[in-house]
Every structure is written in C-alpha cells, then in structure tokens.
Amino acid sequence: MAHSSPEHWDQVATVPEVVVTRLPQYVRVLKELAAQGVQVANSQQLGEHLQVTPAQIRKDLSYFGRFGKQGRGYHIGTLLEELQHILGLNEQWNVAVVGVGRLGKAILSYPGFTPDGFHIVAALDNNPELIGQEVEGVAVRPMEDLPGVVQQHNIQIAVVAVPSRFTQTVIDNLVECGVRAILNYAPISPQVPTGVNVRNIDPVLSLQSMTYFLANGG
Amino acid sequence: MAHSSPEHWDQVATVPEVVVTRLPQYVRVLKELAAQGVQVANSQQLGEHLQVTPAQIRKDLSYFGRFGKQGRGYHIGTLLEELQHILGLNEQWNVAVVGVGRLGKAILSYPGFTPDGFHIVAALDNNPELIGQEVEGVAVRPMEDLPGVVQQHNIQIAVVAVPSRFTQTVIDNLVECGVRAILNYAPISPQVPTGVNVRNIDPVLSLQSMTYFLANGG
DNA sequence: TAGATTGTTAATCGATTAACAATC
DNA sequence: TAGATTGTTAATCGATTAACAATC
Numbered sequence: 001m002a003h004s005s006p007e008h009w010d011q012v013a014t015v016p017e018v019v020v021t022r023l024p025q026y027v028r029v030l031k032e033l034a035a036q037g038v039q040v041a042n043s044q045q046l047g048e049h050l051q052v053t054p055a056q057i058r059k060d061l062s063y064f065g066r067f068g069k070q071g072r073g074y075h076i077g078t079l080l081e082e083l084q085h086i087l088g089l090n091e092q093w094n095v096a097v098v099g100v101g102r103l104g105k106a107i108l109s110y111p112g113f114t115p116d117g118f119h120i121v122a123a124l125d126n127n128p129e130l131i132g133q134e135v136e137g138v139a140v141r142p143m144e145d146l147p148g149v150v151q152q153h154n155i156q157i158a159v160v161a162v163p164s165r166f167t168q169t170v171i172d173n174l175v176e177c178g179v180r181a182i183l184n185y186a187p188i189s190p191q192v193p194t195g196v197n198v199r200n201i202d203p204v205l206s207l208q209s210m211t212y213f214l215a216n217g218g
Numbered sequence: 219m220a221h222s223s224p225e226h227w228d229q230v231a232t233v234p235e236v237v238v239t240r241l242p243q244y245v246r247v248l249k250e251l252a253a254q255g256v257q258v259a260n261s262q263q264l265g266e267h268l269q270v271t272p273a274q275i276r277k278d279l280s281y282f283g284r285f286g287k288q289g290r291g292y293h294i295g296t297l298l299e300e301l302q303h304i305l306g307l308n309e310q311w312n313v314a315v316v317g318v319g320r321l322g323k324a325i326l327s328y329p330g331f332t333p334d335g336f337h338i339v340a341a342l343d344n345n346p347e348l349i350g351q352e353v354e355g356v357a358v359r360p361m362e363d364l365p366g367v368v369q370q371h372n373i374q375i376a377v378v379a380v381p382s383r384f385t386q387t388v389i390d391n392l393v394e395c396g397v398r399a400i401l402n403y404a405p406i407s408p409q410v411p412t413g414v415n416v417r418n419i420d421p422v423l424s425l426q427s428m429t430y431f432l433a434n435g436g
Numbered sequence: 437t438a439g440a441t442t443g444t445t446a447a448t449c450g451a452t453t454a455a456c457a458a459t460c
Numbered sequence: 461t462a463g464a465t466t467g468t469t470a471a472t473c474g475a476t477t478a479a480c481a482a483t484c
Binding site for chain 2: 020021023024025027028051086087088089091093102103106109110112113116118156157159180181183187189191197199201203204205206207208209210211212213214215216
C-alpha cells in the first residue's frame with residue numbers, strides 16, 4: 001500500500017490544527033490495540049476507545065487519505081503505520097534541552113521521550129558550575145555554543161526549561177538558529193514567528209481552571 | 219464593589235469550558251500589569267498582551283459580570299481581584315501527590331505551585347522503601363491511607379504521577395475518596411464520572427503533534 | 437457635553453455530527 | 461449478492477468576531 005504523499009496533501013484542504021493534535025492519540029490507541037493482537041476495528045470501535053464519535057474519526061482520517069475498507073473497517077497495523085508516517089514518528093528527532101536546573105535535569109532523566117523516537121542529544125545552560133558536567137550522559141554546553149550545537153547534532157526540537165524571565169530570549173535564539181519546534185515549560189506564552197511551533201507545558205494553568213469548578217460546585 | 223455571587227451565576231448561561239481555561243491567563247497578565255503599576259487598561263490593550271481579540275475579552279468577562287466602565291476600560295486591580303475570586307484563587311487548596319518516583323519527587327520539589335495557593339500537604343506511594351520517608355518536608359504515606367489522608371488534610375486536588383498501568387485504579391480510588399480535581403502526568407486519558415475534572419500533562423503528545431509540521435514543512 | 441469604550445446582540449466562521457450514496 | 465461500513469456532503473452546533481446602542 002502506497003503512503004499518501006506530501007505532493008498529494010498540498011492539493012488537499014488544509015488540515016485543521018485540532019485534527020493534528022488528535023492524531024497522536026489515535027496512534028497511541030492503535031498501538032495498544034495492536035499489542036493486544038487486534039487486527040481490524042471499525043470507526044465505532046475506535047471511537048469507544050478514544051471517547052470520540054465514529055464520524056469524527058472518519059472525518060479526521062479523510063484529511064489524509066482513504067485508509068478503511070467499506071463493510072470491514074480499518075486494518076490496525078496499516079492505519080498505525082500510515083499515521084506514524086504522517087506525523088513523522090518513523091523518523092528520529094534530535095532534541096536539545098535548554099536549562100539544566102532542577103526541571104531540566106528531571107526532563108533529561110525522564111525516560112518517556114526515548115521510546116517515541118525523541119533523542120535528547122544536547123543540553124545547554126549558562127551556569128558555569130554546570131558547564132562541562134555530564135547529566136544523564138549528555139554534556140552540558142554553554143548557551144553561546146547554541147548555533148554550533150544545533151548544526152552539529154541536527155537539532156530540530158528544543159525543550160526549554162529556563163526561568164520565565166529568560167524564556168523569550170532563549171526562544172528567540174533558538175528560532176534564530178533554525179529550531180522550529182519548541183516545548184516550553186516556563187509559565188509564559190512566548191512569541192514566535194509564523195512557521196515556528198510552540199507547545200506550553202503549564203500545570204499551574206491546569207490547576208487554576210480546575211479550581212473554578214471546585215469553587216463553583218461544578 | 220460587590221463580588222458576583224454564585225447565586226447570580228446559576229441564573230446565567232453556562233460558561234463554556236474554553237472560557238474558563240482562558241481566565242487563568244487573564245489573571246497572569248493582569249498580575250504582570252499590576253506589578254508594572256498599570257492602573258487601567260481597555261480591552262484593546264489587554265488583547266494585545268494576551269494575543270486575543272478585544273471582543274473575545276469583553277465577551278469572556280461578560281459571562282461573569284460587568285467589570286469595565288464605558289469610555290475608560292477596566293481597572294486592573296479590581297478586575298484581578300474579581301477574576302481571582304471567580305477562579306477560587308483567593309482560597310488555599312490542599313494537594314496530594316500520588317506516586318513518589320522520579321517524577322513525583324520532581325513535582326514535590328517544584329516551587330511553582332506554592333506561590334499560586336496550591337499547597338502540597340500529602341504524598342502517597344506503595345513502595346515500602348519510600349513509606350515513612352520525608353520528601354521536601356512531606357511524609358510519604360501508603361496508598362491504603364488514602365481515605366484518611368484526604369479527610370485529615372481536606373485534600374481537594376490530587377496530582378497523579380504513577381506508572382500508566384496503575385493510573386486508572388489510583389484515580390478511581392481518588393474519586394471514591396471524594397477528590398474532584400486531578401492533574402494526571404501519565405500518558406493516558408483516564409475515565410472519570412461527570413463532575414470530576416482531569417487535566418493531563420502530556421509532553422509527548424505535544425512533541426508528536428509538532429513533528430507533523432516538521433515532517434510536512436509547516 | 438462629546439468622546440471613548442463597554443456590554444451585548446447579531447453575523448460569521450469553523451468544527452462536529454448526522455446522513456447516505458459509494459463500495460468493499 | 462446482501463450486509464456492513466466507509467468516505468463525504470450537508471446540517472447542526474458552538475465559539476469567535478463584528479457592530480452598535482448603552483453609558484460612563
């Protein structure tokens with residue numbers, strides 16, 4: 001079976017971002033089903049696992065191709081392969097961690113990134129006491145080495161774990177060096193030019209919206 | 219100025235959840251402006267800081283009351299107070315961390331929760347080597363103590379940092395004990411009954427949606 | 437008062453869901 | 461072939477934005 005090609009996608013209606021954010025969840029559930037030995041599932045069954053409507057699954061998938069068979073459903077293995085390919089999850093992505101404080105160290109030692117093809121290959125910090133040290137097998141380099149590090153290791157993704165007041169500057173530097181995907185752990189929403197993606201990990205915001213429901217009897 | 223009362227809200231159209239999730243961001247920006255000595259701002263100016271349209275700010279706020287003055291704008295201090303009150307951020311919230319592994323320890327030592335009124339007052343784990351130890355001044359208790367701990371410390375919020383395969387069971391226990399707000403760090407979407415709020419912190423999903431744009435030239 | 441900006445209603449936009457012809 | 465389920469179009473729903481009368 002042929003993979004849907006980028007050339008094909010160009011001719012197709014732009015995919016809404018919200019659809020893209022659901023695809024990784026589809027991948028997760030498909031992996032789980034595959035691990036359980038399930039071979040085929042229809043949109044109804046997938047919807048139950050994902051807590052979404054069958055129509056939404058079919059619509060979401062239709063942005064990328066025709067992966068199902070009428071009367072049968074979807075072959076799990078094939079669909080999983082297709083979605084991983086679409087998301088670029090069959091590729092290896094080199095990641096730099098910027099900021100090797102308490103949080104940065106926790107991220108460097110977090111085992112959850114590696115199985116999904118994200119390889120932390122560089123760490124940067126401005127603290128002279130940290131520079132040169134190895135953390136989880138990665139040598140800490142000074143911030144001024146950023147351009148070289150990005151080029152040398154082909155860094156495509158940065159994880160930023162520096163104090164809020166430095167975050168915007170660090171991200172400006174990263175963008176300048178050609179990094180176009182940034183996972184930010186500081187409690188701010190950094191500004192970036194079009195074409196650069198930022199995702200914020202902000203547990204305090206999550207807590208603060210939940211207290212609304214606690215305080216108002218949700 | 220009177221606070222909008224919960225009795226009033228009951229009569230009013232239900233607030234969309236997406237609006238509630240924006241309020242904490244409004245609070246953050248208002249705090250920043252207040253710290254800079256700004257006294258008054260109109261929806262245009264607030265919108266620039268928040269990267270949203272002035273119309274959206276006015277609409278969002280209108281779900282909760284009339285906080286502005288025509289011809290002038292919003293008094294920062296007053297609006298901040300109002301929003302904090304609406305979100306329950308003037309209250310103290312007691313938090314339990316469940317799972318004191320590497321991630322749980324990092325959360326216990328993360329200083330970002332405390333300034334916002336979230337107090338981690340309990341930690342639970344099933345590892346006999348951890349039980350009885352103190353981590354960041356909090357004694358680790360066995361999971362079987364959960365009901366007592368929740369009651370004793372008036373726990374309203376739980377942060378769950380246990381391995382994925384235990385997460386659903388742990389969350390079931392928490393719900394059973396009356397906890398209605400859960401911040402989950404495991405890479406799954408747990409099922410909870412209506413009236414219980416879960417927020418998932420899932421950096422891998424964020425990375426996996428960014429690779430889509432990297433792989434497809436976004 | 438005149439000018440500015442809110443609060444709110446109506447228009448628009450976009451995403452989700454329903455329905456069904458196409459087809460495996 | 462008959463039955464089932466997709467892929468897609470049309471209908472619905474909800475959220476965002478525009479516009480403006482109310483009013484500070």
